[in-house]
Amino acid sequence: MLDATPKEFNERTSGGMINPAKTCQPIGAMYAALGVHGCLPHSHGSQGCCSFHRMHLTRHFRDPVMASTSSFTEGASVFGGGANLKTAIKNIFQIYNPEIIAVHTTCLTETIGDDIPSIIKEADIPEGKVVFHANTPSYQGSHITGFSNMTKAMVGYFAEASAAIKKEQVNLIPGFVNPGDMREIKRIAHLMGAPFIMFPDTSGVVDTPMTGEFVMFPKGGTTLGELGDSGNSKLTVALGRFASSDAAEALAKKCKVPAVTLKTPIGIKATDALVMALRRAFVREVPWELEEERGQLVDIMTDTHFHFHGKKVAIFGDPDIVTGLAEFAVSLGMAPVHVLTGTPGGAIGSDVGSFEEDIAAIVGQAGLKANIKAGGDLFTLHQLIKNEPVDLLIGNTYGKYIARAEDVPFVRVGFPILDRSVHSYLPVVGYRGAMRLIEMIAGALLDRQDRDAADEDFELVM
C-alpha cells in the first residue's frame, strides 16, 4: 500500500504531514478528563470534534466514551460561543447530571477567542456542581499537550495546600497511558506502602466490567476531594516529561509540593527509578513481592537475551512511551536505529531536555547512534526504514502499513491501537509490564523466524 514512498529523501519544507504520528490536543484533554470521577468531558467546538474523539477513544478502549459538545453553528462562530457553552452547561447538568464538567477548547473556539473562564462564571451551575476548563488549541503541540494541559488544569482549579504540614502521601501523575498501566503503577505504590493520589486515573472508567447495565459515570476516576488534597502531599512523581511534568510543576508552584519527573516506567531502569523515588520518600523497605518480580524480570531477560542482541528496531509513538521503550530496548541489547514521535520535541513548559536529547543520551550510553526525530510523520519513518532496514517495528496501529510494506515484525504499543483488543487492560509499565513486552517482542521475532525458516532450519526448541 505504501509502494509510492520513495527511498530518496527530498527535503520537505511545506510543513505538511503525510501519515501523521500525532493527533490534536482536544482528544488528550478528553481522555485526561475521563480520569476524574463523575466528570463529563465537554468539547467546546463543532460537533465533529467530539464525535471524532469519542470514536477514536472508543475504538482504542472498546468501552463507551462519554463526552458532550457545544454543537457549534455558523452563528456561534461569528458571534462567539458563549451562548452555546452556557446552554450546554445548563443542559448537561439537567440531563446527564455529572458532578463535574471539564470543558476543553478546540481550534475553532481558540481562534474566535472565546473567554472560557468568563463564560463559566456567567453560566448557570447548580449548587455543588463544578465546571473547570483547559485551553487546548489544536494547532499547538499534540494530543499529549492536550492531556498535559487538562491535567495541569486539575491542579490549577482544585489543588489546595490546606494542611499545615504535608501528608505522608505521594501524587502520582501517570501520563497518557492505558488504564491497565495506571492500575499497575497503583499496585506498585500499594506494595511500597506509599499512600498515593493518582490523577488523572482512567482505570475503572474506560475498562469497566460487563454488568448488563450502562453506567454513564463509572466507579473509577480521581475524586474532587483527592484532587484538592493533592496540594497536601509531600511529593509529586510525574511519570513522563511530556504528559505529566507541567502539572507537577504547577503543583509545586501553587502548593509547594516537591516534584520529581521520571520517565514513564517502561522497562527495568525506569521502573527502578519509580520504586527508588517511593522508597526514598517513604523510607520503607522495598517489599519482597517487588524484589521477587524484579528478580523474575532479570531472570527472563537473561533467559532471552540472545533473541534480542543486536536486533535493529524502529520505535515510534508518543514521546514519553517511546522514550521508555527505547531505554528498555537498549537494556535488552537491541539497537533502536530510528526513533520518532509526532509530538514537537521540546517538553512543554520544561526548559530542560528535549525528546531528541533524551533519546540520544539513551542510545549514546550504549555506544549506539540513531535517527531521532520529533515532530515527524510516518512517511519519514518509512523512508528511514527503507534506507536502514530494521528487524522489528514498535508503535501504534498505524505502523501496520509500514510493517506490511517492508515485511517487518510489528509489536503494537501505544495509542491508538485500533486493530487488536485487550491491550488497554494489560500493562507495559512496571516489572510485569516489562515481562509482557519481552513476551510480545520475542513472540514477534520468533514467529517470524518460524515462518521464514526452511524445513531443515525449523526448530522445536528456541
Add this chain to the structure above:
Amino acid sequence: MAQALAIDGRQDFITTKGRQISRLKCDDDSIAGAVSQRACVYCGARVVLNPITDAIHLVHGPIGCASYTWDIRGSLTSGADLYRNSFSTDLKERDIIFGGEKKLAAAIDELVAKYSPKLVFIYSTCIVGVIGDDLEAVAKAAANRHGIEVIPVQSSGFAGNKAAGYRAACDALFRLTAPATPAEAALAGKDRSINYLGDFNLAGEAWIIRDYLAQIGVDVNVVFTGDASYGELKKATRARLNIMQCAGSMAYLASQLEETYGIPYMRVSFLGLADTADSLRRIAAAMGGGDLSRRAEELIARETAAVQPVIDSYRAKLAGKKAAVYVGGGFKAISLIKQFRELGIEVVMVGTQTGRKDEYETIDSLVADGTVILDDANPAELEKFMAEKGADLLVGGVKERPLAYKLGRAFIDHNHDRKHPLSGFAGAVNFAAEVYSTLCSPVWRQAKTGGDLNG
C-alpha cells in the same frame, strides 16, 4: 440516568408509532450539551469523497481532522491506493495568525511532486472557515501550475451538520464531472451504461452489484464513489441513468446531474433479498426491459434459490427476536427494517443521524405500532428505549457498539467497521450469518450470569 432524558427540546425528535401523529423533527442542529452521536460537515464530505482511490485528499487544518479520518472507511480499491494515506497541512499557530494559503500551496506542490496525482481535493476545516483562506484561489493557481485538477471542498465543520458535508462533497463531485470539452459534453447521457450512486464499496459491496448488473447486461460507468478513479469520474455524464442507493449523501448530486445533463435517476436498495430483487427488476426495465428483464429474472431466480434456504435456516433460529436500529441515513434504516423482517425479526426502535422527513414517513409506514422512532439520539435515549422495548440486538456504528455490549445486547456494525459485504443476495446471507453469530453467541450466557460471584 435514563429517566433524566427529558431535555428541553428533545421531545420533538422522538415519536412512537401509533400513539402520536408522526411529526418528527429532523435535519435540525443538535442541542448544545448533547452527547450526540453526530459528526460535522467535514466528516460528511470526507466520508463521501474519500473512496476516490487515485486522488490526494489533502486536509487543510490542524492535524486532528486528518488523523481521525485516516483510512477509516473500509472502502476497497481495485487500483490505486493513494486515498488510504493521510495528508494534512498541519496548521500551526503562526499559520492561524498569518494565514495558511502559502502553506497549502507548498503542500500541494510537494505532494504532486511525490505522487503525480491527476486530482487533488483540498478540504476546508473549521479554522480555515474562520481565518478565511481563499481555497478557490489556491486551488486554481495550483491546478494551473501542475496541469491537474485541484478541487476545494467547502467543509468547515461548523457550517451545518454531516448532511451539509454530503452536499459539499456533491458540489465537488458535480464540478469534477463537468465535461471538459464540447466533444465530451456531446456524449452526455448517450452511453448505454449507468452510474451507481451512494455505494462506497465497503467490504467490496459495489463489486457485487457491478457483477449482478454485468450478468443482466447493464454496464456500470462509474460508482459514486466506491473504488472510483479520476478517469472514470470524468466520464460520469455519459451514463444514461443514475441509480442511487444512499440517498442521504447523493440525492443532491443526482438531481444536479438530472437538471444539468438530463440524466434521470432512480432510487434502489441492495440490502435484503426483496429490495435487491426489486431494484434489479426496476433497473432492467428502466434500461429497456426485454432481454435485460429476462436475464434479471434468471439472476434473481438463481440467486434466490441459492440463498433462500440458508436465510430460512437462520430465520428458524432468529424468529421472534427484536432489533433496534440506529444508523446514519434514512435509506439504510428503511432497508434494515425490511431485511430484519425477512429474518423474522421485528424492529422495535429505529433512529438515524441524518434521516430526512420523507424517509421518516416511510419508516413510520413500515414499522409496527409501538415502535419508537427517533432522530439524532443520545446514548441515554438508546439505552432507555432498547430496555423498554426489549431489543435483543442493536445495529449501529463505532460509538454504539460498546454501549450495546455493556447492556448485554448483541450488535451489528452497519457502518465503516463492517467486515463482510452486506449488499445483494450474498450480502443478505452474510447479514443473516452475522445476526445469528452475535445474537446466539455463547458469550451472552456469561454476560447474563457473570459479574456476580456473591449472587
